[in-house]
Amino acid sequence: MFKLKLTALGHPNPESFNCEDEKEYRSVVLWLEDQKIRHYKIEDREGLRNIDADSWKEAYDLYQKDLVSPVSDGSPNEQLNWLLSYAVRLEFADNVTKYKDAKIEQPKQAAPNVVSSNPLDNLNFSSPAFVNGVERVCALTGVGPHSDPKLRLSAVAKILKTSPHPDYPRTEVSVVQQPADVLKLLFIQDLRDLQTKINEALVAVQSVTADPRTDTSLGRVGR
Amino acid sequence: MDEEMGGFTHDDLIIPPVKYEYLDHTADVQLHAWGDSLKEAFEQCGMAMFGYMTDLAYVQIKEVHTIEANADDMMGLLYHFLDELLYLFSVEPFLICKKLVITEFNTEEFRIVCKCYGEEFQIGKHPQGSEVKAITYSAMQIVDEPKDNRFEVFVIIDI
Amino acid sequence: MVVRNYNEELKYLEKINPYCWRIKKGFQPNMNVEGVFYVNNTLEKLMLDELRNSCRPGMTGGFLPGVKQIANVAALPGIVGRSVGLPDVHSGYGFAIGNMAAFDVSDPKSIVSPGGVGFDINCGVRLLRTNLHEKDVLPIKEQLAQSLFDHIPVGVGSKGIIPMNARDMEEALEMGMDWSLREGYVWAEDKEHCEEYGRMLNADPSKVSLRSKKRGLPQLGTLGAGNHYAEIQVVDEIYDKYAASKMGLERTGQVVVMIHSGSRGFGHQVATDALVQMEKAMKRDQIAVNDRQLACARINSVEGQDYLKAMAAAANFAWVNRSSMTFLTRQAFAKQFKMAPDDLDMHVIYDVSHNIAKIEEHVVDGKVKTLLVHRKGSTRAFPPHHPLIPVDYQLTGQPVLIGGSMGTCSYVLTGTHQGMTETFGSTCHGAGRALSRAKSRRNLDYKDVLTKLESMGISIRVASPKLVMEEAPESYKNVTDVVNTCHAAGISKKTVKLRPIAVIKG
Numbered sequence: 088m089f090k091l092k093l094t095a096l097g098h099p100n101p102e103s104f105n106c107e108d109e110k111e112y113r114s115v116v117l118w119l120e121d122q123k124i125r126h127y128k129i130e131d132r133e134g135l136r137n138i139d140a141d142s143w144k145e146a147y148d149l150y151q152k153d154l155v156s157p158v159s160d161g162s163p164n165e166q167l168n169w170l171l172s173y174a175v176r177l178e179f180a181d182n183v184t185k186y187k188d189a190k191i192e193q194p195k196q197a198a199p200n201v202v203s204s205n206p207l208d209n210l211n212f213s214s215p216a217f218v219n220g221v222e223r224v225c226a227l228t229g230v231g232p233h234s235d236p237k238l239r240l241s242a243v244a245k246i247l248k249t250s251p252h253p254d255y256p257r258t259e260v261s262v263v264q265q266p267a268d269v270l271k272l273l274f275i276q277d278l279r280d281l282q283t284k285i286n287e288a289l290v291a292v293q294s295v296t297a298d299p300r301t302d303t304s305l306g307r308v309g310r
Numbered sequence: 311m312d313e314e315m316g317g318f319t320h321d322d323l324i325i326p327p328v329k330y331e332y333l334d335h336t337a338d339v340q341l342h343a344w345g346d347s348l349k350e351a352f353e354q355c356g357m358a359m360f361g362y363m364t365d366l367a368y369v370q371i372k373e374v375h376t377i378e379a380n381a382d383d384m385m386g387l388l389y390h391f392l393d394e395l396l397y398l399f400s401v402e403p404f405l406i407c408k409k410l411v412i413t414e415f416n417t418e419e420f421r422i423v424c425k426c427y428g429e430e431f432q433i434g435k436h437p438q439g440s441e442v443k444a445i446t447y448s449a450m451q452i453v454d455e456p457k458d459n460r461f462e463v464f465v466i467i468d469i
Numbered sequence: 470m471v472v473r474n475y476n477e478e479l480k481y482l483e484k485i486n487p488y489c490w491r492i493k494k495g496f497q498p499n500m501n502v503e504g505v506f507y508v509n510n511t512l513e514k515l516m517l518d519e520l521r522n523s524c525r526p527g528m529t530g531g532f533l534p535g536v537k538q539i540a541n542v543a544a545l546p547g548i549v550g551r552s553v554g555l556p557d558v559h560s561g562y563g564f565a566i567g568n569m570a571a572f573d574v575s576d577p578k579s580i581v582s583p584g585g586v587g588f589d590i591n592c593g594v595r596l597l598r599t600n601l602h603e604k605d606v607l608p609i610k611e612q613l614a615q616s617l618f619d620h621i622p623v624g625v626g627s628k629g630i631i632p633m634n635a636r637d638m639e640e641a642l643e644m645g646m647d648w649s650l651r652e653g654y655v656w657a658e659d660k661e662h663c664e665e666y667g668r669m670l671n672a673d674p675s676k677v678s679l680r681s682k683k684r685g686l687p688q689l690g691t692l693g694a695g696n697h698y699a700e701i702q703v704v705d706e707i708y709d710k711y712a713a714s715k716m717g718l719e720r721t722g723q724v725v726v727m728i729h730s731g732s733r734g735f736g737h738q739v740a741t742d743a744l745v746q747m748e749k750a751m752k753r754d755q756i757a758v759n760d761r762q763l764a765c766a767r768i769n770s771v772e773g774q775d776y777l778k779a780m781a782a783a784a785n786f787a788w789v790n791r792s793s794m795t796f797l798t799r800q801a802f803a804k805q806f807k808m809a810p811d812d813l814d815m816h817v818i819y820d821v822s823h824n825i826a827k828i829e830e831h832v833v834d835g836k837v838k839t840l841l842v843h844r845k846g847s848t849r850a851f852p853p854h855h856p857l858i859p860v861d862y863q864l865t866g867q868p869v870l871i872g873g874s875m876g877t878c879s880y881v882l883t884g885t886h887q888g889m890t891e892t893f894g895s896t897c898h899g900a901g902r903a904l905s906r907a908k909s910r911r912n913l914d915y916k917d918v919l920t921k922l923e924s925m926g927i928s929i930r931v932a933s934p935k936l937v938m939e940e941a942p943e944s945y946k947n948v949t950d951v952v953n954t955c956h957a958a959g960i961s962k963k964t965v966k967l968r969p970i971a972v973i974k975g
Binding site for chain 2: 532562588589624625626627680683684686687688693694695734737738740741761762905906907908932933934935936939975
């Protein structure tokens with residue numbers, strides 16, 4: 088655990104670190120403060136330095152409070168993870184020029200990068216227009232408030248899918264009508280493409296299987 | 311089904327008199343047949359059905375086939391008798407019958423054995439009449455009153 | 470049965486608008502829901518006359534009048550909504566012809582009835598378009614009619630000319646139009662423009678009797694007799710330009726071919742077999758019905774399920790049958806015009822079934838329900854955006870093909886939202902008989918009918934002369950009245966009117 092961050096920070100043995108071992112845990116915390124975070128003056132690090140003392144725990148709690156860690160009430164692993172991340176952030180802030188051009192090494196791509204042609208996939212879900220639109224549809228469908236507009240939209244979708252809803256009369260100017268029409272047209276276009284592909288597949292199969300014949304000796308037609 | 315080609319006796323070729331008529335019905339046709347016995351009324355009813363499919367005057371007696379019908383009651387017997395005849399026409403040997411002779415008419419166990427005289431239906435030789443889709447029980451009547459010498463049957467066929 | 474005089478009967482009927490009547494509960498015993506029927510003034514008179522005649526003392530006709538039959542259907546277990554009579558309704562076996570009824574699949578008491586489908590399972594209409602104009606066809610109209618007659622086996626006793634053995638038949642029953650596609654008798658696009666894509670997936674040939682298969686085999690690829698036909702028609706009037714153009718019908722005078730046929734002896738036998746089975750099931754499950762002809766079984770019983778699977782096989786038979794005749798029609802045209810069928814743009818516009826039962830989802834009292842919808846002499850007419858209609862008709866609504874009687878016009882309609890809510894997405898199917906066959910033969914003369922057709926510019930090739938009288942337009946309700954009623958009532962919308970120029974019949 089924590090191998091990546093420890094490696095990034097230059098810890099001497101990131102491979103073998105065992106976070107379950109109380110002693111190792113404590114020495115990593117000390118190492119972070121001594122080498123990376125340096126929040127206290129050297130003399131004030133005494134409490135953390137006594138890694139064998141029972142009072143270490145109190146010192147650690149105080150340390151976290153002083154750093155304003157959001158997870159000071161969390162599990163030891165969560166606490167350490169935050170400390171590591173904090174250290175990484177400090178490291179980066181100290182050497183912005185060095186790191187800013189760093190590129191993440193792209194893993195080998197098996198599939199080509201798919202650019203979605205579906206306009207729905209390219210919606211900006213956080214735009215005020217989207218949020219407002221969802222708000223309006225929710226008011227119509229009676230969906231309650233929620234901070235995430237996407238969640239509210241999926242609730243609306245659920246309602247539309249499960250409960251019957253008569254088509255609005257054309258004459259009634261309805262805020263639902265226009266977007267519904269657009270969605271229907273997009274759907275029909277998709278469906279047409281699918282049907283065309285199905286037909287092409289059928290024709291391809293037919294080129295192998297088809298052999299239509301008639302035999303007028305079997306019956307009698309005309310007179 | 312046995313089949314005897316040729317070798318008909320003189321009696322076999324005697325054509326029975328017509329004792330049937332077609333009655334009015336909105337979408338379908340009602341067969342009304344009668345005779346001197348219930349057996350004869352049944353035979354006539356079968357011929358009435360064939361008479362609706364073609365003009366029997368064009369049909370020759372060339373082959374004979376035997377059919378058998380069984381049922382649980384008289385109406386069922388009439389129904390299955392006609393259904394067997396329809397089947398004889400619809401599949402091999404595609405027989406169109408000019409004459410029917412019931413050789414066993416068992417009204418206790420409801421069983422009929424019937425000899426069917428006619429020939430294979432041939433477009434061009436036989437005028438095409440109406441196609442019978444099915445026999446129905448609707449308004450089916452069997453009049454069996456030996457006292458008054460009244461023997462009649464009424465059947466609606468779906469066409 | 471209740472005996473009432475005509476005026477007492479009328480108390481149970483209420484005209485709720487100029488095109489629609491309500492049949493109140495109590496008109497027939499045990500009605501679970503109300504009935505309803507759609508008529509205009511002319512059709513209303515025919516409908517009420519039929520009822521009045523049946524009220525005369527001493528009437529022992531074969532079938533009850535249509536209104537009574539609609540009400541009896543309303544008394545069947547599990548029916549939801551209303552028992553609906555379409556404008557072309559006339560009395561038939563059990564159910565009236567032109568009757569639709571839906572049953573709640575989730576209700577264990579709900580039933581399926583072969584009488585609600587009819588003997589000719591998946592009888593239906595297919596419409597092919599061409600890029601020809603009437604003036605291209607007129608000079609060779611007689612030859613074209615003859616060529617069609619020479620290609621399509623018609624009439625009683627005719628046999629199909631597409632080679633088939635028992636194994637092919639089994640496959641065709643299971644695969645429906647996919648079989649025709651595989652063998653190359655139709656085009657991929659044909660399947661797209663077909664109800665159910667030309668194949669019912671629940672078809673199970675093992676539920677079909679050997680007798681049915683034997684009856685069906687020689688008849689596959691035959692038109693049949695009676696009211697079945699193949700017609701060369703021209704576009705006479707376009708009411709909805711947009712919907713028509715979506716169907717590839719751009720101008721008046723454009724030539725189309727209409728094929729009206731069903732599942733032949735195969736379907737008749739499947740229905741016959743099922744009726745026998747269901748009589749037994751009714752006794753066992755103690756299903757009470759008002760009329761013995763309404764033989765039925767619970768949807769979830771063995772008999773009910775077996776029937777639905779066999780019916781689906783018969784439906785597949787009918788699609789293969791119409792597909793085979795599509796192939797023959799394309800050949801006939803290709804030979805006459807010395808052009809390939811695709812150069813003649815001979816696409817299937819649509820293919821409808823008007824004798825069938827299907828599982829569908831509908832909104833009943835604000836809730837989505839799964840229903841078994843029986844349509845007997847009634848055509849499905851789904852509205853725009855319904856998921857079960859082809860993508861090309863998503864904006865127009867499903868095309869509904871209404872075949873006229875011999876020598877009269879035919880129509881193309883489209884489905885509406887109103888029809889979806891009022892009639893479970895159902896509309897009329899054709900003209901509907903007005904005169905009995907025997908009466909037609911007595912009152913009409915063969916030569917007169919032919920002369921009249923000729924004077925209207927209609928070439929005719931018919932296998933049976935007496936059929937000419939039986940099927941004369943005078944024997945039928947006026948299809949224009951029927952279609953106008955559906956349009957005015959809002960249950961479907963007029964799109965195109967077609968006029969025949971050549972008729973091929975059994």
